[in-house]
Amino acid sequence: MNNTWVTKGLDANLENFELTDIMQLITQQAKSGFLTVKSSDGICSWSFNEGSLVDFDCEFSNHVLELKNILKQSSILSDSQLISLHKDNYLDTNHDLEKILISKNISNREELERTNLRRLIESFVITLQWTKGRYKFIPADKINHHPFLAPQDVNFIILESLRQIDEMAVMKKRLQPLDRIFENSLTLSDDESSGVNGILLQEGLKDQFDQGEFEVYKLFDGRRSLQEIIETSITGQFHSCDTIINFINRNVVALATTETGYQLRKSPEPVQIRNLTGIALLILSGALLLSTFLTVEFGNGRGSLKRPTLFSAIIDNLEADQQMTQKLARELLKQDNPNQSK
Amino acid sequence: MLKSTTKRSCLREKPGTAYSLILLSIILLLFVQILPTEVRADSNLQDAWQEIISQQPPSCDSLKPAVDRFINIQQQSNIKNISIYSLALIQMAADDKLSPVVKETLTTAAIRISPEYSFPETAFCKLMFEQHRYPTSLVSLFRALKKFQSNPLESLYASTFFWLALAFTPLALLFFLSLILSIKYYRAFCDKGNLNLSNQGRLKTILISLTVAFLIIVLPAPLLGLLILSVSLALLATRNDIIALLLLVASLIIVPLAYEKGMASLLALDSSFFKAARSSTSGINSEDNEAYLTQPATNQSQLVLQLFAQAEAARRRREYAKATFFLEKIIDNRVEIGAVYNNLANLYILQGNYEKSEALFVKAAKFEKDSGIPYYNLSVTYIQKNFNLQKSSQALAKAFKLDPSLSKVQTDISNSESELRSGTRLFFMNLPENFYRRYADAQPGKKIYLPEFFQQVLFPGVNLILYFILISVSLAGLIYFLYQTPANRRICSNCGRMFHPVQKIKEKHCPICLLNNSSQTSSLLNGFRVMTNSSKLYPLKIVKAVTWVLIPGSYPMFAGYTMIGSGLMFLTVLWFYNHLICQTTIMAPFPPSTAWINTLLPFIIWSLNFIILIFMLSPKRRHKFSRGNP
Numbered sequence: 001m002n003n004t005w006v007t008k009g010l011d012a013n014l015e016n017f018e019l020t021d022i023m024q025l026i027t028q029q030a031k032s033g034f035l036t037v038k039s040s041d042g043i044c045s046w047s048f049n050e051g052s053l054v055d056f057d058c059e060f061s062n063h064v065l066e067l068k069n070i071l072k073q074s075s076i077l078s079d080s081q082l083i084s085l086h087k088d089n090y091l092d093t094n095h096d097l098e099k100i101l102i103s104k105n106i107s108n109r110e111e112l113e114r115t116n117l118r119r120l121i122e123s124f125v126i127t128l129q130w131t132k133g134r135y136k137f138i139p140a141d142k143i144n145h146h147p148f149l150a151p152q153d154v155n156f157i158i159l160e161s162l163r164q165i166d167e168m169a170v171m172k173k174r175l176q177p178l179d180r181i182f183e184n185s186l187t188l189s190d191d192e193s194s195g196v197n198g199i200l201l202q203e204g205l206k207d208q209f210d211q212g213e214f215e216v217y218k219l220f221d222g223r224r225s226l227q228e229i230i231e232t233s234i235t236g237q238f239h240s241c242d243t244i245i246n247f248i249n250r251n252v253v254a255l256a257t258t259e260t261g262y263q264l265r266k267s268p269e270p271v272q273i274r275n276l277t278g279i280a281l282l283i284l285s286g287a288l289l290l291s292t293f294l295t296v297e298f299g300n301g302r303g304s305l306k307r308p309t310l311f312s313a314i315i316d317n318l319e320a321d322q323q324m325t326q327k328l329a330r331e332l333l334k335q336d337n338p339n340q341s342k
Numbered sequence: 343m344l345k346s347t348t349k350r351s352c353l354r355e356k357p358g359t360a361y362s363l364i365l366l367s368i369i370l371l372l373f374v375q376i377l378p379t380e381v382r383a384d385s386n387l388q389d390a391w392q393e394i395i396s397q398q399p400p401s402c403d404s405l406k407p408a409v410d411r412f413i414n415i416q417q418q419s420n421i422k423n424i425s426i427y428s429l430a431l432i433q434m435a436a437d438d439k440l441s442p443v444v445k446e447t448l449t450t451a452a453i454r455i456s457p458e459y460s461f462p463e464t465a466f467c468k469l470m471f472e473q474h475r476y477p478t479s480l481v482s483l484f485r486a487l488k489k490f491q492s493n494p495l496e497s498l499y500a501s502t503f504f505w506l507a508l509a510f511t512p513l514a515l516l517f518f519l520s521l522i523l524s525i526k527y528y529r530a531f532c533d534k535g536n537l538n539l540s541n542q543g544r545l546k547t548i549l550i551s552l553t554v555a556f557l558i559i560v561l562p563a564p565l566l567g568l569l570i571l572s573v574s575l576a577l578l579a580t581r582n583d584i585i586a587l588l589l590l591v592a593s594l595i596i597v598p599l600a601y602e603k604g605m606a607s608l609l610a611l612d613s614s615f616f617k618a619a620r621s622s623t624s625g626i627n628s629e630d631n632e633a634y635l636t637q638p639a640t641n642q643s644q645l646v647l648q649l650f651a652q653a654e655a656a657r658r659r660r661e662y663a664k665a666t667f668f669l670e671k672i673i674d675n676r677v678e679i680g681a682v683y684n685n686l687a688n689l690y691i692l693q694g695n696y697e698k699s700e701a702l703f704v705k706a707a708k709f710e711k712d713s714g715i716p717y718y719n720l721s722v723t724y725i726q727k728n729f730n731l732q733k734s735s736q737a738l739a740k741a742f743k744l745d746p747s748l749s750k751v752q753t754d755i756s757n758s759e760s761e762l763r764s765g766t767r768l769f770f771m772n773l774p775e776n777f778y779r780r781y782a783d784a785q786p787g788k789k790i791y792l793p794e795f796f797q798q799v800l801f802p803g804v805n806l807i808l809y810f811i812l813i814s815v816s817l818a819g820l821i822y823f824l825y826q827t828p829a830n831r832r833i834c835s836n837c838g839r840m841f842h843p844v845q846k847i848k849e850k851h852c853p854i855c856l857l858n859n860s861s862q863t864s865s866l867l868n869g870f871r872v873m874t875n876s877s878k879l880y881p882l883k884i885v886k887a888v889t890w891v892l893i894p895g896s897y898p899m900f901a902g903y904t905m906i907g908s909g910l911m912f913l914t915v916l917w918f919y920n921h922l923i924c925q926t927t928i929m930a931p932f933p934p935s936t937a938w939i940n941t942l943l944p945f946i947i948w949s950l951n952f953i954i955l956i957f958m959l960s961p962k963r964r965h966k967f968s969r970g971n972p
Binding site: 249252275276277278279280281282283284285286287288289290291292294295308309310311313314315316317318319320321322325326328329330332333 | 391395426427429430433434517520521524525527528529531532544545547548550551552554555556558559561562563564567568570571574575605608609611612652655656659661663664667668671790791794798799828830926927928930
């Protein structure tokens with residue numbers, strides 16, 4: 001990132017002159033140079049070449065936007081892999097890292113381009129919400145293009161970012177209060193989770209979600225608040241909000257209270273405690289079985305000792321009559337039947 | 343019964359003038375000389391019959407001409423069916439010593455003698471099945487079924503079978519479904535309790551369930567338990583399962599109505615088929631029987647007649663508790679007849695219950711003001727109860743005053759309507775002659791079968807309105823939970839864990855089970871272990887595995903194929919119902935008792951279940967191996 005502050009070009013406060021205005025100016029006049037904006041939440045720099053956005057570089061304190069962190073959080077790259085890449089290669093910028101990832105087949109071009117475009121839009125979403133800070137535009141003749149990002153139309157990026165900001169405001173209202181803690185409803189107690197390999201579990205879960213949803217799903221650990229999940233998700237604030245609402249509506253995640261959430265699952269006897277509600281269901285089933293047995297066994301009394309029911313009494317009468325008729329039929333078969341001789 | 347009594351009394355009251363006697367003699371003479379068809383048919387038939395049964399041992403060559411002659415006489419006499427002879431021929435064919443051909447000849451003859459009845463066809467169907475001539479047997483079964491529902495006498499059996507099946511099936515289906523689902527959702531309830539309930543909440547849940555269980559057992563009220571369990575299950579059930587529960591609970595609406603119809607048919611049977619068979623040795627059914635015994639009661643008098651007839655039948659067999667039961671049903675129906683009170687009081691005495699009988703005799707005397715019998719019986723009660731000679735003699739005096747003939751019958755020991763107990767005679771009464779006229783137009787004001795039904799399945803005092811309210815509340819609860827339930831809810835068929843996949847997946851296993859199933863052997867025991875997601879076989883898991891094999895449709899239910907499971911279970915419940923009703927033996931002569939329905943149907947159902955079980959488990963194994971060998 002170009003951190004050198006120079007006197008030529010534009011230098012203004014966000015309070016006086018909005019970022020979108022200067023961007024439109026750069027686009028309309030097809031300027032080339034670097035636009036850098038800085039506030040207490042972080043710093044971001046975009047490179048323009050004849051009005052098109054060709055590169056960017058950002059650092060935010062509350063949001064995960066750096067490529068390394070995104071790759072680590074999405075388990076594409078582990079810490080050890082990153083260290084070994086640093087040892088073996090000269091990784092001065094993100095561009096170097098991306099080239100190495102392609103050469104080592106850790107990622108591919110399309111995936112990186114997609115990630116970078118999302119990061120670019122996210123950088124706009126974050127910075128366009130800033131109300132305090134300074135920015136500077138430094139014209140330059142020679143601008144390096146990002147190797148894995150096609151030149152972008154600034155107006156499109158601005159419009160898309162503003163749309164996301166607007167819709168996100170509505171979604172955040174629905175998610176209020178954002179300090180609530182949710183956890184995924186696929187609960188695993190300690191004894192169960194010990195038998196499940198974490199990486200394999202993630203692979204299994206991936207079958208059910210798309211990549212973005214899975215990244216958000218992973219953050220529901222019963223400790224992070226919704227605000228933290230939105231900020232730390234690598235899918236961007238807008239998509240995180242959308243996914244969280246989707247998860248809550250579909251009961252993929254459930255609210256964890258302070259008394260019962262994560263802490264309870266870490267209790268020494270998780271299975272026994274859990275089973276109490278299941279036992280309640282079994283008690284009802286047992287009662288149903290027993291009452292049915294009592295009704296059928298004692299209600300449908302057959303014989304003199306038990307109280308007859310209408311059904312059993314009629315059946316007995318029918319049976320007796322049936323036997324009598326069979327007896328009469330048997331008598332017909334006797335050759336010296338007195339009825340016959342009559 | 344009522345009509346025969348009326349006829350006797352009419353004869354007694356007829357003036358015996360000489361003119362009328364001569365006229366009567368002429369009519370009788372004409373009747374004997376000109377229209378003696380029935381009488382002569384009787385004697386000719388008996389001769390022909392003697393010819394059939396006199397053959398020892400019977401052979402086909404000799405049987406056929408004899409049977410043909412018998413049937414010729416039957417046809418000449420315009421007699422369509424002679425069911426008692428058909429029954430006798432079927433009994434004759436049951437002799438093991440006879441050759442298969444002779445058996446077939448005899449059973450075929452039974453069919454020809456009673457061509458409109460299904461019981462000879464049923465016997466023929468059974469015979470063919472035993473002789474392994476299955477196509478013939480099956481064709482015969484269809485013929486029997488056709489006759490079974492079209493014959494006016496036997497159709498009552500068919501009607502009873504149908505309506506009681508309609509009452510039994512939804513109840514049994516919901517019962518089995520709820521029990522299976524409670525095993526299926528056990529794990530889900532455990533997990534969900536962990537997520538949403540506090541410590542106090544869990545304790546409250548246990549306490550509430552224990553209280554409800556106690557009430558259900560003590561009352562006992564199985565239907566209430568069934569409804570509570572169904573709605574409880576819907577808390578965490580998948581949409582498919584809730585829809586299945588919803589449909590079954592909705593179908594409970596017709597249960598009491600079907601039960602009412604079925605029991606009315608059952609009561610109307612009153613052995614009408616066998617009575618007709620017995621009373622028609624000449625082949626002509628008694629119209630008296632058919633007048634009121636072959637139809638379900640459509641008014642109060644018919645109902646009372648049927649109940650009274652049942653009570654008399656039970657009393658004659660000395661089954662006093664049952665006879666009492668029938669008479670009490672008449673009184674429950676708010677029909678007050680002196681004869682009923684008198685006979686009921688007698689039955690109480692015969693069971694040693696003198697307290698109740700005294701009041702009933704007084705009531706009987708109130709309604710039968712011209713009869714001395716209630717007072718006579720009352721006098722016996724006083725003697726039996728506490729040897730109160732004074733009261734007894736007063737009652738006896740009233741009895742003799744009203745009916746002087748009673749003073750003579752003390753020596754008439756051969757009276758068929760008396761019962762002896764402790765050396766004392768009790769007099770039973772018939773229904774009054776004007777009874778039918780009195781109640782003919784009165785519709786049954788009260789459903790006599792439903793209170794018993796509700797008492798059995800719910801608790802005493804429940805009426806139809808309360809029943810419908812309970813069903814409606816349950817339906818409302820189920821619809822509410824159906825609306826609340828997310829469409830993507832799944833229960834893992836292996837471990838029972840609840841999960842909510844965002845994408846539509848074909849596999850109905852949770853991610854953890856998919857991963858755990860990577861290295862398994864193919865032994866059956868291990869298969870069950872895999873299915874239950876554990877290295878150990880816990881009792882609940884063994885119960886699950888046994889349930890899948892024993893109860894058809896239970897595995898598809900577990901695996902989320904609710905409709906396949908319900909279909910299989912429906913067939914099983916139908917067979918189970920057929921088995922139960924055949925246990926009562928009243929269906930013994932009819933199609934439901936044939937091996938096709940009783941033996942072969944369960945074989946087909948369990949085979950189908952086994953095939954489905956194998957089919958559903960095999961893709962899972964393929965999946966396991968494929969995942970185990972990436």
